[in-house]
Amino acid sequence: MGFDRERGATLSFPQVDRQRDEALSSWLARIARVHLLDLEHVEAEIGCRVCLVDHDPGEAVIRRVAQRTGVTPEEVREALHPLATLSPPLNGELDWGVCPQCLEADREAGGPLYIRTDWTHPLVTVCLSHSAPLVVPTADQWRELTGDTVRPSRQDLLLAQVDCEPLDALIRAAQLVAGQTVEGVSARQLEQEIADLTDALGVQMTRSMGQGGLLTLFEQPRRGRHIRASSLDLPDQLLTLLGPADRLLFVRAALALRWPSDGYAQERAVLGDWFSRVVHMAVPSARRRVIGDQALDPLVLVAMALPPRPFHQLRRRVTTWSKDLHQRWMVAEQLSALAGLM
Incomplete structure (x- = not known):
């Protein structure tokens, strides 16, 4: 099956196209779901934990992802935030916050639900498209994003209370990290x-x-x-x-x-x-x-x-x-x- 070949594109068929603004971890999770694989198998293929790929994965991992998925290294880099943080989470969990309005738009458009690259930086706690705080995915959203029935470790829906949050500060930080003038x-x-x-x-x-x-x-x-x-x-x-x-x-x-x-x-x-x-x-x-x-x-x-x-x-x-x-x-x-x- 080519699993041992250096350049074997073992995750390329059936083909799963990455959405234009999709995060690398999200794309790999969707590949795993379509291929009926668990994330541990994908991690063995790319030589990196999926929870870490959005956080400055390094050139070796980028090349390995490109080889296994059948795309170019440049296409893999497009899935990374330009300011990929050097401080990834160490607890082994996918560090996702989501904008429910964006996910609902995905659903209404008939496409896959996916994590935006812009959301992967730890200082981005608000969606600039909707000026709404990012929240931990619900169990249903998690299932659609990953195919996994196990909920994230902690659901904290109270984070959605916008009236108690400094929304102007959240937007300002997100703009700065997105490269806008602040x-x-x-x-x-x-x-x-x-x-x-x-x-x-x-x-x-x-x-x-x-x-x-x-x-x-x-x-x-x-x-x-x-x-x-x-x-x-x-x-x-x-x-x-x-x-x-x-x-x-x-x-x-x-x-x-x-x-x-x-x-x-x-x-x-x-x-x-x-x-x-x-x-x-x-x-x-x-x-x-x-x-x-x-x-x-x-x-x-x-x-x-x-x-x-x-x-x-x-x-x-x-x-x-x-x-x-x-x-x-x-x-x-x-x-x-x-x-x-x-």
Whole structure:
């Protein structure tokens, strides 16, 4: 059957055409379904886990995919995001978020449901076509995408609550990563800043603030959700250890930290009362008036909630941040000191 031939196109018949904007992992999953193979067999053929092929797979894997599918290496590269991340998930799961409206359009057009290449970058948490947040596939969507009856590890449909999300920040990040003009920061710089902020959100908050990871401070008022802490120290690249739903949740929260709304209008509407209660609980009464509305910057809440050791660990990373975020951190640091929390 040619399985051992160096250039055997073992995944080329029956032919499964890749959709114009389809991600590599999605195409391989559809090939597996049409060929009545499981993903493990496809992985053995291409020499790489399917969950990793969207994340900078390397030239050797690209050539192997091209050989096995009967297409050119250039066609394989077209399926990869131009900023394929160097931090793939390590838990072995397909890291897919989907736009339900796009999938419904696929269904209405009579074509296959598929994952867009634009969705594969971890900082893309919104569909630019519909200005709608990406969500974890439902069981039915998962079955149509992969042919697998096993649901993803965690379904978190509450992620679809757009009114509680900083949609302008999500769109701005997606535009930047898609190569559109966004002022102030490069896509690579943004990747690092989001990774640092995500690491901070996973830290066990200081006892004067409460229990759980720092992300709890943002998820509790919006969805009544408690987030378990991942570490007492500042972790390194927490995103690589998270499952798809958690990864989406943390990235979206980090984007809200990176780009708050103008005048903190959305933060005031969604989190204002909560911020006031936190400040009342953590800041001596004589100092609250000085802090005032500055505490509505969510980065201030992070600085206040970090215990001393992870606070200083994050402080060392801040030196590499872009100018605007660095300036916000300096204000957050000063207000944290004023609150007596440093």
